[in-house]
Amino acid sequence: MGKTIAEKIFDAHRVNMPFPDTHVLKLDRVFCHEITTPIAITDLMARGMDRVFDPTKIKAVIDHVTPAKDSKTAEQGKILRDWAKRHGIKDFFDIGRNGVCHAIFPEKGFVRPGYTIIMGDSHTCTHGAFGAFAAGVGTTDLEVGILKGICAFHFPKTIKFVLNGSLKPGVYAKDLILFIIKELTVNGATNMVIEFTGPVVDGMSMESRMTLCNMAIEAGGTCGICYPDMTTVEYLWEFIKDEFKTKEDALLEYSKWTSDADASYEKVYEYDVSTLEPMVTFGYKPDQVKSVNEMSDTKIDQVYIGSCTNGRIEDLRIAASIIKDKKISNEVRAIVSPATPAIYSLALKEGLIEIFQDAGFCVTNPTCGACLGMSNGVLANGEACASTTNRNFNGRMGKGGTVHLMSPATAAASAIEGKITNSQLYKA
Amino acid sequence: MKEFSGKVLFLDRSDINTDEIIPAKYLTEITKEALQPYLLEDLTLNGFNNKEDIQNKTVLVTRANFGCGSSREHAPWALEVNGINVVIAESFARIFRQNMYNCGMLAIELPADKLEYLFENYSGKDTSITIDIDRNKIVVTSLDQSEEIDFQVGEFDKTLVKEGGWVGYADSNY
Ligand code: SF4
Numbered sequence: 269m270g271k272t273i274a275e276k277i278f279d280a281h282r283v284n285m286p287f288p289d290t291h292v293l294k295l296d297r298v299f300c301h302e303i304t305t306p307i308a309i310t311d312l313m314a315r316g317m318d319r320v321f322d323p324t325k326i327k328a329v330i331d332h333v334t335p336a337k338d339s340k341t342a343e344q345g346k347i348l349r350d351w352a353k354r355h356g357i358k359d360f361f362d363i364g365r366n367g368v369c370h371a372i373f374p375e376k377g378f379v380r381p382g383y384t385i386i387m388g389d390s391h392t393c394t395h396g397a398f399g400a401f402a403a404g405v406g407t408t409d410l411e412v413g414i415l416k417g418i419c420a421f422h423f424p425k426t427i428k429f430v431l432n433g434s435l436k437p438g439v440y441a442k443d444l445i446l447f448i449i450k451e452l453t454v455n456g457a458t459n460m461v462i463e464f465t466g467p468v469v470d471g472m473s474m475e476s477r478m479t480l481c482n483m484a485i486e487a488g489g490t491c492g493i494c495y496p497d498m499t500t501v502e503y504l505w506e507f508i509k510d511e512f513k514t515k516e517d518a519l520l521e522y523s524k525w526t527s528d529a530d531a532s533y534e535k536v537y538e539y540d541v542s543t544l545e546p547m548v549t550f551g552y553k554p555d556q557v558k559s560v561n562e563m564s565d566t567k568i569d570q571v572y573i574g575s576c577t578n579g580r581i582e583d584l585r586i587a588a589s590i591i592k593d594k595k596i597s598n599e600v601r602a603i604v605s606p607a608t609p610a611i612y613s614l615a616l617k618e619g620l621i622e623i624f625q626d627a628g629f630c631v632t633n634p635t636c637g638a639c640l641g642m643s644n645g646v647l648a649n650g651e652a653c654a655s656t657t658n659r660n661f662n663g664r665m666g667k668g669g670t671v672h673l674m675s676p677a678t679a680a681a682s683a684i685e686g687k688i689t690n691s692q693l694y695k696a
Numbered sequence: 697m698k699e700f701s702g703k704v705l706f707l708d709r710s711d712i713n714t715d716e717i718i719p720a721k722y723l724t725e726i727t728k729e730a731l732q733p734y735l736l737e738d739l740t741l742n743g744f745n746n747k748e749d750i751q752n753k754t755v756l757v758t759r760a761n762f763g764c765g766s767s768r769e770h771a772p773w774a775l776e777v778n779g780i781n782v783v784i785a786e787s788f789a790r791i792f793r794q795n796m797y798n799c800g801m802l803a804i805e806l807p808a809d810k811l812e813y814l815f816e817n818y819s820g821k822d823t824s825i826t827i828d829i830d831r832n833k834i835v836v837t838s839l840d841q842s843e844e845i846d847f848q849v850g851e852f853d854k855t856l857v858k859e860g861g862w863v864g865y866a867d868s869n870y
Contacts, residue, residue, distance in 0.1 A: 286869065290852040303723050304768065310726065317867065333724070340724035347726070390767040390791060406769035406795035412866040420852065420862070454711055455761040459790050488764065490790055552740070553711060640720040640766075661715040661765060663738040 270528025272426045273493055274461045277401040277525070281384045283418055292420045296383040296400075298413040300328040301369050304388030306347040308411035320355045321417035327378050328352050329361040331369050332636040337643045367608030367634035370394040370482065370576035374474070375608055377507030381496035381522040386410065386419050391576050391658065392491075393484040397477035398504075399496035399525040401461070404485060424490045425534040426461045426527075431468035433542030438692035440586070441476035442578060442656065442675035444468070445483045446547040450557035451537070458488030460534060463527060468541055469494055474503040475582040482577045483658050486554035496522040546690055549673040552662040560678055560690045569651040571602040571683040572665075573676050574632075575639040578656035579607030581614050583676040588620040590680040590694050596628040597686030603645045605632045627683070641665040654682040697858050700782050700802055700827035702754025706819040709741050712758060713765035714792060716740070718774040720766070728773040735774040755782040755825040757814055763792025763803075772796050782827055784834070784847075786811050797853045798862040802827060804834070804847050817841070829857060 271279070281293040298321075305328065312318050320326055328348055336342035345362075352360035361372060370391055373379060381399035385392060388410040395402035405419060413419050429448060448462075462484045469477065477499075481492030494500075501508075501518045512518040546560040573579070573587050584606060596602045604624050606612035612634060615621050621631055637644030639657040647653055647669030656679050660671040674682070677691035684694075716739045718731055725731055736746045756775065762785040763771055772795045775781070782802040796803035804827070806814075818838055826835040834845040849857075859865045 283870070287851040287855065289850070292870070306726050307728075307769075311863070315863070338724070340726070343726060344724060388767055388769075390765065392767075404767040404791055406767050406772075406791055406798060408769060408795065408798035408862050412862055415863075416866055416870050418866065418870055422850075454764055455787060455789070458761070458787065488761070488789060642720055642723075659715070659765065661713050662740050663719055664715055667719070667738065 269532060270530035272461070272527040272531040272533070273399060273463065273495065273525055274401055274424055274426055274491070275531070277382055277384060278423065280382065289422050290420055291423055292418050293384050295386060295413055295417050295419055296325060297378060297385040298326045298410070298417070299369060299373055299385065299387035299392065300326065300348065300410070301332060301387070301389060302330045302344045302348045303332045304407050304410060306344045308388070308407045308414060309347055309351045311411060312415060317415060320357070320414050323356045323358070325417065326357050326414060327359040327373055328357055329366050329369050329372060330363065331366055332640065333642050334363055334366055334633070334635045365609060367611070368576045368579060368636055370478070371580055371607035371611070374398065374478065375610055377504060380504070381500060381525040386413050390485045391482055393489060394478050394482040394576055396481040396484070396491040396493040397474060398500055399493060399522065401491055401493070403490050422459065424459055424461045426463055427457060428463040428465060428533050428536045430536065430538040431464065431466035431541050432538065433468065433540040434471070435468060435541060435544060438677055438690070439544050439546055440675045440677060441472060441479040443544060443547040444541060445480050446549065446557045446673065447544055449483060449487045449555050452487035452555070454486065454553050454555045455488040457484065460489055462487070462489045462492045464492060464494050470497065473582055474499060475580045478580070479577055483554070486658060495526045546675060546678050546692065548678060548688060549660045552660055554658070554660055554673065560674065560688060563672070563688045564690060566672065566688040567652065568600055568654045568672070568682055568687060570645060570647060570653040571596070571600055571679050572638050572645055572653055572655040572657065573603070573679050574605030574607060575636065575657040576607065577658040578676050579605055579611070581611045583656065584611065584615050584620050585618070587676040587680040588623045590677055590691055591627045591683065592623050594627055594684050596683040599686035600683055602629045602683045603632060603638060604629050605637050605644065606634055608634050638665055654679045654688060697860065698781050698800055700754070700829065702779070702824060703752055704755045704757055704818065704823040704825050705750055705753040705780070706815060707741060707744070707756060707758040708815060708819065710759040711761045711764055712739065714763055714768050714771040715765055717763065717771040718768065723768060723770055728777050731770055731774040732777045735778045750778055750780070752779065754779055755784065756780050757784045757811070759811065760786040762788050764789040767791045769795045769799070772799050772801055776801060782825070797856045800857055800859070800861040802857060804849065806845070806847060810845060829854065
């Protein structure tokens with residue numbers, strides 16, 4: 269019987285099994301941000317165990333609320349900053365160099381196929397796009413990860429999606445993952461790894477694969493995973509070129525992190541997605557999904573383009589291509605948050621920032637901001653936002669507000685019309 | 697080990713997420729105690745009053761997929777600083793469930809029919825529950841009745857509860 273990629277990664281990292289179905293794994297990366305890490309740090313200090321297992325394997329960023337908005341967020345940043353300094357954690361991204369965690373860590377080349385990664389953040393599943401096992405954890409798991417470089421997991425079953433055909437123009441990875449979550453429901457993948465495979469995924473950029481894997485958690489999944497291929501190698505090449513003679517060598521090495529053809533799955537879903545339409549959420553659960561056409565004419569007050577789901581350069585390019593030479597509706601306000609400083613600079617160089625500003629968008633610094641309703645675009649009671657983020661929970665973007673999740677293309681078209689709009693209208 | 701015994705709060709809804717348990721705007725607090733006033737502030741559930749209904753409760757009984765969404769351990773902490781250290785549900789989101797055991801608290805899964813039975817017979821009454829972790833029994837009591845319900849808990853989870861959480865266990869074993 270063959271093995272899934274998750275089984276292979278578990279086998280390669282298992283420290284021991286202290287109890288049945290309890291796998292203690294060695295960690296390659298522990299990622300940290302300023303919301304969930306400070307309490308781990310203060311608890312370690314209180315226990316007299318203020319140590320880190322390996323400062324080169326720990327990466328930290330201030331991203332959720334940055335620049336600090338009040339004394340409390342300033343204090344959180346300070347705890348993380350002082351700790352990084354104290355322990356010689358060189359890859360610490362502070363204001364001016366900081367961006368949304370699940371965008372900046374891959375961009376800096378910190379993720380590799382076959383890695384085990386934890387972070388005190390549920391969307392850590394994003395990094396599975398590189399063929400890694402990456403799981404969100406709570407502060408206690410994070411604390412032990414920081415201290416010992418280990419984490420315990422029950423063995424996750426794997427479900428596999430085979431995605432055939434090709435996406436229509438105006439339909440993106442975001443539409444696909446919304447459709448998949450609708451099929452799975454919000455707990456259909458709980459305690460499971462979701463493999464995304466097939467020609468549609470093979471043809472996707474790393475950015476799009478990250479968008480897919482990012483929302484695995486919205487179906488309860490532990491991690492989303494794509495198999496490493498030449499696209500993965502190309503993305504990582506500038507970081508790995510000293511390790512390998514050629515890209516083919518790198519591909520050969522990374523190809524071992526692929527599921528065997530005779531691996532066993534909890535379930536395999538196969539779809540031809542050629543007829544898939546742009547999708548959008550209604551209500552307060554990410555599996556409440558309809559086609560944009562069914563929801564068109566739903567009035568919105570705000571548009572938000574950004575986050576770890578869709579704040580990457582590809583997303584900004586798509587949105588800008590629709591916004592170009594147009595104005596946003598007088599009925600809405602629109603915000604775009606490039607997810608990292610590098611994305612911001614590139615967008616500036618490519619003229620995208622100018623396009624957004626000419627259309628009437630507010631361009632913010634890289635941050636999570638409005639995504640979790642902590643800053644930079646909180647909704648008022650009764651307001652609705654067309655958003656490229658990943659969660660539409662009640663109150664997520666502000667008490668009494670509604671969030672409609674959608675692709676950057678749909679968000680851009682919706683900004684122009686002031687209501688949920690199919691971007692295909694704007695493509696000749 | 698903590699004491700797992702006291703009055704029951706029934707929340708008759710599935711998919712209660714961690715944003716509802718403790719909204720993100722309170723994640724700027726850096727002590728667990730500071731979360732106390734905000735537990736379940738954004739819960740959408742008819743007739744639920746977060747100021748009155750959670751007072752003096754120890755055990756939370758709810759439906760499927762409790763604790764979905766964000767990884768914030770602030771959710772178990774907000775429960776704990778309000779005196780709640782047991783959640784009984786049909787199922788849990790993985791991270792929330794692990795967070796509970798990592799803190800030495802209990803997240804107990806019961807089949808849907810047993811939960812339905814609890815809701816039908818005990819919700820709306822003055823009900824208490826005691827967890828006997830050595831015998832794997834939930835002891836339910838209200839004025840006119842008392843009975844025991846079996847539950848399963850894995851060895852790892854049980855060890856975390858007995859040793860008071862994952863940090864202590866990991867430090868002495870790894
Ligand atoms: S962008 Fe939103 S979902 Fe992503 S890490 Fe930040 S707060 Fe979480």
